[in-house]
Amino acid sequence: MPELPEVEVVRRGVARWVVGRTVREVDFLHPRVTRRHLAGPQDAVARTRGLVVADAVRRGKYLWLPLATAGGDADEALVVHLGMSGQLLVERADAPAEKHLRALWRFTDGGEDLRFVDQRTFGGIAVVPLVATPDGGPGGLGESPDAAWAHRLPVPVAHIARDPLDPAFDDAAFARRLRERSTGLKRALLDQSLVSGVGNIYADEALWRARLHYARPTRSTTRAQADAVLAGLREVMTAALAAGGTSFDSLYVNVNGASGYFDRSLAVYGQGGRPCPRCGTPVRRDAFMNRSSFSCPRCQPVPRSAHW
DNA sequence: CGCATATCCTGACCGC
DNA sequence: TGCGGTCAGGATATGC
Numbered sequence: 001m002p003e004l005p006e007v008e009v010v011r012r013g014v015a016r017w018v019v020g021r022t023v024r025e026v027d028f029l030h031p032r033v034t035r036r037h038l039a040g041p042q043d044a045v046a047r048t049r050g051l052v053v054a055d056a057v058r059r060g061k062y063l064w065l066p067l068a069t070a071g072g073d074a075d076e077a078l079v080v081h082l083g084m085s086g087q088l089l090v091e092r093a094d095a096p097a098e099k100h101l102r103a104l105w106r107f108t109d110g111g112e113d114l115r116f117v118d119q120r121t122f123g124g125i126a127v128v129p130l131v132a133t134p135d136g137g138p139g140g141l142g143e144s145p146d147a148a149w150a151h152r153l154p155v156p157v158a159h160i161a162r163d164p165l166d167p168a169f170d171d172a173a174f175a176r177r178l179r180e181r182s183t184g185l186k187r188a189l190l191d192q193s194l195v196s197g198v199g200n201i202y203a204d205e206a207l208w209r210a211r212l213h214y215a216r217p218t219r220s221t222t223r224a225q226a227d228a229v230l231a232g233l234r235e236v237m238t239a240a241l242a243a244g245g246t247s248f249d250s251l252y253v254n255v256n257g258a259s260g261y262f263d264r265s266l267a268v269y270g271q272g273g274r275p276c277p278r279c280g281t282p283v284r285r286d287a288f289m290n291r292s293s294f295s296c297p298r299c300q301p302v303p304r305s306a307h308w
Numbered sequence: 309c310g311c312a313t314a315t316c317c318t319g320a321c322c323g324c
Numbered sequence: 325t326g327c328g329g330t331c332a333g334g335a336t337a338t339g340c
Contacts, residue, residue, distance in 0.1 A: 001333065032317085061334075084317080084333055100318090120317045122334060183311065192335080200333065290313080291333055 002082040004163055004197030005240035007061050008141070010088050014065065014114075015056040015143050017090045022052050022108040023067075030121065033102040036079075036156065037126040047076060047127040048105075054149060057142035060163045060196025062156070066130065066149035074149040076129050079156055083122030089115040128155045141166065163197035164233045165241075175226035178218045184307040185221065186214035186293060189229070198233060202240075204269045204294045206232035208276075211299050214288065215306035239265060268294040 002010070026048050028034050028041040037044045051067035054074050058064075062081055066074035080088065089098075090112045103116035103125055116125060130152035142150055153160075162169045174195060181188055188194055189203045198206070207214055209232030212225060243265070267277050272285035276296035286293045288308075 003334095081334080083335085085319095119319070120332090122317065181310090187312085190334085289333090290315095292331090 001084060001199055001201060002086065003061060003199035003202050003237075004165065005202075005237050005244055007058055007063055007082060007197070008165075008241055009244040010082070011056045011058045011063050011141070013090065014053075014063070014088060017112065018065070018107075018114055019053050019056055019143065021111070023048050023050065023105055024108045025049065025106045027104040028102070028125070029104065030102045032121040033116065033118070033123070033125050036124045037128075044125065044127045048078060053078075055142045055144050055147065057150065059141070059153070059157055059166070060160050060192055061199070062154075062160060062196075064154050064157065066147075067127070068149075074130060076127055077149070077154045079126045079128055079154045080116070081124050083118060083120065083124065085120040086116065086118040086123030089117060091115055126154075126156060131155055131158060133158050135162070160192050161194055161196045164195060164230055165197070165237060169195075171227060171230055172223075174230065175221070175223045178221050178226050181218040182307070183218055184215040185212060185218055185229070187289065187307075188218045189233075190289075195233075197237070200291055200293075201266070201269045202233060202236055205236040205267060208232070208268045208294075208296060208300065209235060213300045213302050213306065214293050214295060215308050216303045217305055217307040219307075220305070268296060270294065 026045045028044065031041075034041040034044050048067060051069060054066040054068035056063065056065055057077075062079060064077040064079045066077045068074040080086070082088075093106065093113050098115065098117045100117050100119045101115055102118050102121070102123075105114040107113070116123070130149055131154075132151070133153050144150060177194055178188055181194075186203050186207060189198045189206070190200070204214070206229055210225065210228035212229065268283050271283045272294060273282050275281065276283055276299060279296065279298050281296055281298040283294055284297045286295070
């Protein structure tokens with residue numbers, strides 16, 4: 001499940017292998033891949049063909065490639081969301097098609113193709129305008145933070161908050177906005193308009209590090225607790241990034257790059273019944289929001305006023 | 309409007 | 325060996 005670290009590994013791979021190249025042709029091989037591009041796949045192709053991939057930028061789980069004209073600036077971007085199972089691959093044109101190949105980009109240099117492979121089709125592609133947004137500043141983490149396109153966001157990303165690894169993330173504002181909400185802590189962490197890039201795995205891991213229960217009411221969260229959650233997120237995301245970042249030097253941009261981290265380092269996620277690494281108490285698994293929540297019953301006690 | 313839930317999707321896995 | 329049921333969850337449409 002690609003969350004922030006996995007998407008960042010993919011972003012670095014795209015920056016390494018695709019940025020600077022000119023798109024010659026695009027094929028969309030499944031109707032669901034362009035469902036968010038309302039004008040349809042042919043329009044997405046027309047808006048991409050002949051343009052230069054100027055950069056690879058990320059905010060939260062969204063990745064986008066500003067598309068520049070020969071003049072150099074970019075008014076639109078190719079937005080990619082990996083969903084649950086999406087992968088971006090850089091492969092030779094004669095490599096056999098993957099079973100779940102959904103989109104394919106060829107370039108004028110005749111080099112390797114970019115492919116979007118997605119088994120479960122929760123992911124998607126859209127070509128959309130870059131727009132100025134109230135939060136201003138660089139749009140996210142990219143290779144060229146001073147470029148004109150880095151100060152605008154693709155329309156579908158305009159409502160997405162900055163992520164915990166963004167240098168401009170405002171910790172105090174996060175704590176303040178958290179207290180304005182009437183919900184549980186984990187629900188808030190999964191809301192991409194409050195903080196982005198967090199999914200089920202990193203939410204559970206960060207809450208374990210912060211020793212906070214997922215149903216703790218946001219309304220009464222202290223600044224110190226909010227800071228502890230952010231520290232937990234940054235810790236686990238940075239570690240996952242370090243583990244996944246080792247493989248992007250190859251000619252293969254793969255969302256599975258961080259899998260080695262999962263094998264060894266998850267404290268609670270997917271560890272139901274196994275001992276908490278801190279206190280040895282068996283990890284608890286609860287049904288929550290149509291998915292699972294993992295926590296340590298001793299380190300993360302249920303608050304009296306839990307907000308389920 | 310704020311918040312919660314239903315929905316999309318496919319393959320792995322499990323019990324019978 | 326097959327078959328039905330369950331599980332995985334990001335983002336959004338909807339409903340209250």
